[in-house]
Amino acid sequence: MSARSASPLYPAAMLMLLAMLLPPPGAAADVERGQLLYENHCVECHDGRAHYRENRRASSLAEVRQWVVKWSATLQLQWSADERGDVAAYLYQRYYQSAQ
Secondary structure, three states: OOOOOOOOOHHHHHHHHHHHHOOOOOOOOOHHHHHHHHHHHOOOOOOOHHHHOOOOOOOOHHHHHHHHHHHHHHOOOOOOHHHHHHHHHHHHHHHHHHHO
16 A cells, blocks of 8 residues: 555544553653552563663663553553553663663
């Protein structure tokens, strides 16, 4: 399908998908809940060393959030957008923000 023949609904559909993946604007992340979710679902494969390596794949909160979205979907965790945001906020605050 060429760009010219793409449905005019495509951009709207992409915006709706993005809106479902991100927490509502102005929503404060619950870092404590993010920590609990991470410790209960992610530490089995990710101990702290994964976040301290030199060649990190994320360097901003948005990039951390992208990885949380990817892996929560891969693991079929059924987390809400708020929960994904909470985990991303926890990880960013705990491991990434101080590295900036």
